[in-house]
Amino acid sequence: MDLLNIIKSKVQIFQGTGSQQGLEAVVHHIEIAESHFGQSKNLGEHLYTDVIYRSNQAFEGALKEAYRVLKGEDPSKLSPYKIEKHLESEGILKERVLSQLTNYRTEWRNKSTHDYQLFFSSQEAMLAIVSVSAFFSILLDQMMEKHFYETEKARLSKVAKSLFEDVPDYGSMEFIQQCVELVTHFGTELQRDKPDRSQLKEQELLGKLSGFIAASDPQIRISTEKPINYASGRLRVDMLLEKGDDAVILELKNSPHEWRRRAREGVEQLRHYLIASELSHGIVFIPALRPGWKHTVNEQSIDAPHGKLHIAVVAPDKE
Numbered sequence: 001m002d003l004l005n006i007i008k009s010k011v012q013i014f015q016g017t018g019s020q021q022g023l024e025a026v027v028h029h030i031e032i033a034e035s036h037f038g039q040s041k042n043l044g045e046h047l048y049t050d051v052i053y054r055s056n057q058a059f060e061g062a063l064k065e066a067y068r069v070l071k072g073e074d075p076s077k078l079s080p081y082k083i084e085k086h087l088e089s090e091g092i093l094k095e096r097v098l099s100q101l102t103n104y105r106t107e108w109r110n111k112s113t114h115d116y117q118l119f120f121s122s123q124e125a126m127l128a129i130v131s132v133s134a135f136f137s138i139l140l141d142q143m144m145e146k147h148f149y150e151t152e153k154a155r156l157s158k159v160a161k162s163l164f165e166d167v168p169d170y171g172s173m174e175f176i177q178q179c180v181e182l183v184t185h186f187g188t189e190l191q192r193d194k195p196d197r198s199q200l201k202e203q204e205l206l207g208k209l210s211g212f213i214a215a216s217d218p219q220i221r222i223s224t225e226k227p228i229n230y231a232s233g234r235l236r237v238d239m240l241l242e243k244g245d246d247a248v249i250l251e252l253k254n255s256p257h258e259w260r261r262r263a264r265e266g267v268e269q270l271r272h273y274l275i276a277s278e279l280s281h282g283i284v285f286i287p288a289l290r291p292g293w294k295h296t297v298n299e300q301s302i303d304a305p306h307g308k309l310h311i312a313v314v315a316p317d318k319e
Contacts, residue, residue: 003133004030010140013147013204014069022065026136029058033129040122051125055132059104062136063087069143094142094225095236100135107131141203145224148207149214156189156215175246176281176310178217180297183250183314186212187287187295200289202254206238209252209285219243230276237273249273249282259286263313270311271302278306288316 007030011023033054040047060080067075067083070092075083084101087093093101107127120128167181186209210222221242228235239250251270253262266284274282288295294317302309 007137013144019065019068022061026058026061029054030133037125048120048122048125052120052128055128058132062139066139066143070146095227097139097142104131104135144203145207148204149211152208152211153215156212175243176248179241179248179283180312182213182216183283183285184295190287205254228276235273235276247279249279251284253286259315262286263315267311274309275304280307280309282311284313286315
């Protein structure tokens, strides 16, 4: 696994945006850290400490750009400390991103900041590079999702009311049926917008779907990667949709191949999520990404300890 190349492919999404320069600077700091690490055998162990300082600059730069994208505000007048506190205290960062932030800050940033006489070993330098790269990569995932959410919501804001002219009884439907209509229409809109999206990134798909739903029905509350306590661990659902007292869990399968097997896997995952959350309605969504494909809807009921589960599978009409 080449973390740096993975990161670079994600940063490309932000070309032409206000975050491009800052994100490219973060990548540059990681590249310099890796270069120092490689040169340390010939030029001396002091470069391991330089690796940590470059990793810290990447860490702080990543947080600034995350603030710009996730908060939608200019971070230039805020200190790194204040940016961290905003991102933490306001619940902006997702749970797994926050845990990586805490880990890096505790293990590397705090130590190097508060003790200027500290020296680091090769193992510590390597761990710092890996830690900041992993943190930046998953932070970029959340930033990408937000970017595509805002883009899709803005694109559809002017035409949202016309999206359901062919569904005049939308307002009188049960919430699960409204969600099925939204998901199906999104799949059609996705094909119309950019056909043959077989390589669509998961965060792009999740962000676009969230933006589509927000533009189409502002009454729906949307949560992505929502954690659910289950036994001694945690489950994370792709998307939780809520309206009034009703809730629907959506499991997204981004695969144009073997979708019937993916659908079966999705139904089984959804069954666990619904039982853990004691909810009753869910959707497995596999977008029909190929030109000419359409969506079919298959509904099924499953027995559960707290009652019947109602699951709709929205999937392509062909393998």
